Amino acid sequence: MESADLLVFEALRPRLFLIAYRMLGMRADAEDIVQDAWLRFCTSAHDEVRSVEAWLVTITTRLSIDRLRSRKNEREAYTGWWIPEPVVELVEHTPEAAAELASDVSVAMLWVLERLTPEERAAFLMRKVFDQEYGDVAIMLGKSEVACRQLVHRAQERIRQDSPRFTVSKSMHRVVLENFMQAAAQADRDAMKTLLSVDVEYRADGGGKVPSLDKVLIGTGRVAGLYWAVENAFRKRVAYRMVRVNGEPGLIRYIDGKVESVQSFCIDAGTISSIYVVRNPDKLQAIPSLQ
CATH class of the missing domain: 3.10.450.50 (Nuclear Transport Factor 2; Chain: A,)
Structure with missing residues (x-):
């Protein structure tokens, strides 16, 4: 492992956390996923990694999908409503810091995302939130581009149905x-x-x-x-x-x-x-x- 790779990871850590958090709605789970992604990178064949960023984003997404699938039984056994764990800021920070927690990670939005399948949730987030090309999304999910477009379309329809009619400042x-x-x-x-x-x-x-x-x-x-x-x-x-x-x-x-x-x-x-x-x-x- 090179120090340059560690610097890249530290710079990417906030983004990787938000990917995992958007997928899972739990801070502890998201932090575990990011750490697991880094450990896997450390033990990977670095000469086969063309882009550290792309590799880490992909593995973080895949690990999050696996975690979503594995906790299905946990959710079914959960008592009452399951609402995402909130990320609370007690003080106002800079506009740049505030932008990291945009409306697409609001509790209301995460609540809607919970209604999607793991694949729909991942495809929608990677395409519409992180602006990934469909070819990249297809590689991450192990599906065809056509299938990914269908996943995003279904997710958008569900989100449109459950989202507020009007937005406010x-x-x-x-x-x-x-x-x-x-x-x-x-x-x-x-x-x-x-x-x-x-x-x-x-x-x-x-x-x-x-x-x-x-x-x-x-x-x-x-x-x-x-x-x-x-x-x-x-x-x-x-x-x-x-x-x-x-x-x-x-x-x-x-x-x-x-x-x-x-x-x-x-x-x-x-x-x-x-x-x-x-x-x-x-x-x-x-x-x-x-x-």
Whole structure:
């Protein structure tokens, strides 16, 4: 192994992590995949590797697909809703850093990607997110270019069906969320209702570790009522903090100073259309308590 190869790997590490994370939705799994890709490179025949970057991207994608296939039984045995592990930024970083967590890795987008097959997910991400040529995608997946085009087309159709009808700017997203955070903190159900779409959907992932809803909660009254109930059940013990969750404005909710949940919001036409709440403590370990 040459030091130049290590420098290339370190430069590529963020990209490789995002490839694996987009595929798997779990930070720990993504980090393991990237490390495994590097170890395989170290033991490979380097004289047969034309491009270190192409080799690492390909092996990271293939390892991610294998991991997706192998965890099918894990998902089927998972208690309640499975929501991707959030990547939380407690402070604002540079625009360049923020760009690394673009809308295509938002919790809402990862939720939609979970509905795809491993091959559809990989083909879509490599072609539409990472702008790989179909010939390269075909080599990565071991399929023909025609088959890869079909995979991407099916993925696009599914994503189009499940995605918001309208997009909003990050500033509008933040304004709506700030207003909702204030209304929730004040247990103001009427104010919350004005910020929720009529058919708003609320999903929560407790992983069987903490109490959580096992069904989708739908409607302004029910969702606003849930936030109202939490505030009243823990009077003066609840606090919210605005953070970036997968590159978009989101919330951490604390109870008695400890992280209770990380919440992601999909804004559609100026109101909140979907809420994804991660309560599984295994997915919140990296987030510090409220100072």
